[in-house]
Amino acid sequence: MRIWPERVFALKVDIDTREGLNNGVPSLLDDFSALGLRASFFMSWGPDNSGRALLKLFTSPRFFLKMLRTRATRTYGWRTAVSGVLLPARMIGSARPDIVREIISQGSEVELHAWDHRLWQDTLSRRSKEWIADWFNRAISAHANATHNRPQAFAAPAWMIDAIALEEVSRRGFRYLSCTRAVEPFLLAPTGLPEIPGNIPCTEEVGGMEEVAAAARAAGGGVLTLHAEVEGGPWKVQMREKLLLPLMNEGYKFVTTGEMAARIGKTGLKERRHEMRLLRGRSEPCAV
Numbered sequence: 641m642r643i644w645p646e647r648v649f650a651l652k653v654d655i656d657t658r659e660g661l662n663n664g665v666p667s668l669l670d671d672f673s674a675l676g677l678r679a680s681f682f683m684s685w686g687p688d689n690s691g692r693a694l695l696k697l698f699t700s701p702r703f704f705l706k707m708l709r710t711r712a713t714r715t716y717g718w719r720t721a722v723s724g725v726l727l728p729a730r731m732i733g734s735a736r737p738d739i740v741r742e743i744i745s746q747g748s749e750v751e752l753h754a755w756d757h758r759l760w761q762d763t764l765s766r767r768s769k770e771w772i773a774d775w776f777n778r779a780i781s782a783h784a785n786a787t788h789n790r791p792q793a794f795a796a797p798a799w800m801i802d803a804i805a806l807e808e809v810s811r812r813g814f815r816y817l818s819c820t821r822a823v824e825p826f827l828l829a830p831t832g833l834p835e836i837p838g839n840i841p842c843t844e845e846v847g848g849m850e851e852v853a854a855a856a857r858a859a860g861g862g863v864l865t866l867h868a869e870v871e872g873g874p875w876k877v878q879m880r881e882k883l884l885l886p887l888m889n890e891g892y893k894f895v896t897t898g899e900m901a902a903r904i905g906k907t908g909l910k911e912r913r914h915e916m917r918l919l920r921g922r923s924e925p926c927a928v
């Protein structure tokens with residue numbers, strides 16, 4: 641059954657790196673404000689350990705191929721590629737409350753993506769309940785310091801979740817989640833919360849912005865996931881020319897994920913558990 645409102649997309653921007661926050665977010669804010677759009681920015685608040693991905697090049701052939709295909713260092717820059725491995729990890733959201741305030745003052749939303757994005761996606765399956773609780777404590781307190789509010793939503797790093805993490809999520813007072821790549825919204829068991837999934841593939845998964853736009857048209861509505869260092873960096877012009885402007889001209893509306901969650905509500909959503917599945921263009925399984 642179709643649940644997404646017709647011809648409406650929520651703009652979800654994931655901030656995974658310090659580079660994405662410093663340079664990608666201001667660039668996206670400029671673009672959105674020129675087009676009269678607002679978005680939801682899902683923040684990584686703690687250390688940028690993206691350099692840990694370098695270590696994975698030696699242990700995961702699939703990951704190595706993905707990095708080659710997406711020319712990762714050109715997108716992310718060398719400072720990001722070595723952050724937390726050869727050079728000390730820089731803090732992300734908690735070090736730039738000025739950018740956080742700028743997002744909010746433009747009418748966009750700031751929600752919770754991570755404390756340490758890289759550690760979550762590399763090590764979640766072997767983490768204890770205590771480690772996960774501490775990860776959320778740090779992230780939520782950094783969020784509260786910068787925004788003077790509690791986060792309303794959580795979007796799991798790399799769409800990676802498990803039973804222990806979801807138990808912790810249930811206790812944190814979120815209003816909705818965006819933790820999966822499912823096709824339609826549902827209630828994510830055992831949290832009972834509305835899951836507003838990222839149903840449209842990302843640029844780096846399908847190879848270009850025209851492919852993202854085609855997937856968006858085929859779906860007719862849902863959540864468009866952008867990455868601050870990708871669409872706010874080398875893909876900036878393509879995002880505007882090949883994705884946002886064409887869809888706007890075709891009559892699609894853009895909202896924040898908070899507005900999308902409010903429109904969808906809870907009634908009519910079926911409750912179910914997630915499963916993990918390897919999607920096209922990704923190196924690790926995602927929740928669906």
Ligand SMILES: [Zn+2]
Pocket residue numbers: 654655656753757797798
């Ligand atoms: Zn992310």
